[in-house]
Amino acid sequence: MSSPIYLVASGDLRLSANQVCWAAQAEVEAAVIKAIEVNGESVIRAHAFDVSKQHGFIDSQKMGMEVFREIPSHAPVIVVEAVWQYSHHVLAGLTTHSGPILTVANWSGQWPGLVGLLNLNASLRKAGITFSSLWSEDFSDDFFQGGLKEWLGGKQLKHDESHVRIYLAPFQGAEATGREPGVSLRSTPGYRAVTPPGALDTGPSLEADPKGITHQSLGLSEATPQVQAFRSEHPEGGAARGQTPLISSQSELGQKIGEDIRRDKTIMGVFDEGCMGMYNAIVPDELLHATGVFKERLSQSALFAAMNLVTDNEAKKVYDWLKQRGMTFNLGSNEATDLTEFQILQQCKMYIAAVKIADEFGCEAIGIQYQQGLKDMCPASDLVEGMLNNPDRPPVFTGSRELFPNKAVTHFNEVDECAGLDAIVTNRIWTAMGLDPSNTLHDLRYGEQYGDDYVWVLLISGAAPVSHFIGGYQGAFGDRQPPMYFPLGGSTMRGISKPGEIVWSRIYVADGRLKADMGRATVVELPEEETQRRWQLTTPQWPIMHTVIHGVSRDQMMARHMSNHIQVAYGGDEALVAKAAAFSTMGIEVFLCGV
Helix, strand or coil: CCCCEEEECECCCCHHHHHHHHHHHHHHHHHHHHHHHHCCCCEEECCCCECCCCECCECCHHHHHHHHHCCCCCCCEEEEECCCCCCHHHHHHHHCCCCCEEEEEECCCCCCHHHHHHHHHHHHHHCCCCCEEEEECCCCCHHHHHHHHHHHCCCCCCCCCCCEEEECCCCCCHHHHCCCCCCCCCCCCCCCCCCCCCCCCCCCCCCCCCCCECCHHHCCCCCCHHHHHHHHHCCCCCCCCCCCCCCCCHHHHHHHHHHHHHHHCEEEEEECCCHHHCHHHCCCHHHHHHHCEEEEEECHHHHHHHHCCCCHHHHHHHHHHHHHCCCEECECCCCCCCECHHHHHHHHHHHHHHHHHHHHHCEEEEEECCCCCHHHCCCCCHHHHHHHCCCCCCCCEECCEECCCCCCCEECHHHCHHHHHHHHHHHHHHHHCCCCCCCEEEEEEEEEEECCEEEEEEECCCECCHHHECCHHHHCEECECCCCCCCCCCECEECEECCEEEEEEEEEEECCEEEEEEEEEEECCCCHHHHHHHHHHCCCCCCEEEEEECCCCHHHHHHHCCCCEEEEEECCHHHHHHHHHHHHHCCCEEEEECC
16 A cells, blocks of 8 residues: 555444553554555554554544544545444544445454444444455454455455345336336345355355245245134234234235334334434434335334333332342442342333333334433433343333233333334344244344354343243343443343344445345353353343344354344244245345355
């Protein structure tokens, strides 16, 4: 490269997090800089360590803009991340930067940089910004060293995406997709399945399979027992509002549910958009409206006000319900560092308030941001979210009327609207198929080889539905959220996910369109000592899901996945096909990964 490389590091908005995580960041930066200098190039850190703040991160959008004003527009830029970061801190500068861009993260579950990298990369893709990306455990491996040399030589890095294929539903045509019948997505701008020399071959590439995948190619054209039961219960073919008409296959079930949503419309309640700078998690209204889903923009201040209208007795009933079901809360007496009953009761008030607001505004799903805003006013929303996403949850009443009886009030963590859209569809399909509709997002937090399998640590920041846990409520534990991120505490809903088959997915925005990647995975049970070791490498207060993702290698997942979040629900191939068909019917371009 003809000019020095400018290094930037996006961080958290929270001072405490930036200070605690700085040592890890400094260590990773030193390793990356060394690797660059060994190749004969020089590095300029574009922003200095701040002595008064005791860290060297870009910690606001304002600061990010100031930093990029001083970087030559054609200079190469490398974004190095060892931490969770707020992508909007650097997004503005990167949108207009004309020089080559490389994003790099360390492979560690500690803070973690790879989660921050995935969010940044997804945000860059949504914004249409050209960039390259690398990740490494120690920055000495062939994958990183070879990729770095290519980038320093002026090449755009292309990773193996041979595991990705197009899903084409049998009914897919102009009405469902906005395209002419039979037209594939091979001409989609920016999409190409590439198998570079030496890359892992996981199956036919897109170029070798131009027709994509259909439900017939998966061998799933016959109705499942759940589908047959649904058909017998609706011999007339449907069709009260909100019900699914007669179906004859998984694909037709998905199609009918997708049509139902587009025809009748539904509401997603959004308690303040844009959590932690996740630009990728905001779905533009015009794209969302085309699916039949509309936002009800709600305020976290309204949620807080509604909490204050909930009585202590109502909150105690929720708390008592959880304890009677067997959930264990690990309590202490120090509000600053321990979980206390006061914090839990405040969360129970938030739960009741959230259900009532969802009922008032007719929301099929709601998302609470919490960060930033509520974190300085009340305990964390995580216990609330875990309760909401499970049909078996404490009852909430308005007068004598129970709200959403025996149903989940679907919640999308961190107000991730892509996850919210996914969750609405999942809830309807899984319910129609007689499956447990409890679904949640997790972070792709970390992973290691275990025996013959690469086992991912899926870990969300506080709560998952208890029906996912070994032992249900009796396998659920409430721990205080870490003070570094949650100054007012609050209980998590922690557990170990039970073994079983799951469908994973991610809706995202790219090329100005809604798309979805989907696949299959198996949740495995690891020995207790291995689970504890992985928890200690990440965050032991949060729920964990040990996951083997089918047909997708670690590096393929990192290269392709369009978010730090991944949506999961227990189910098999039939559910996958129905969900893909529903997405396609709603105008979402579907890609099957590793299937």
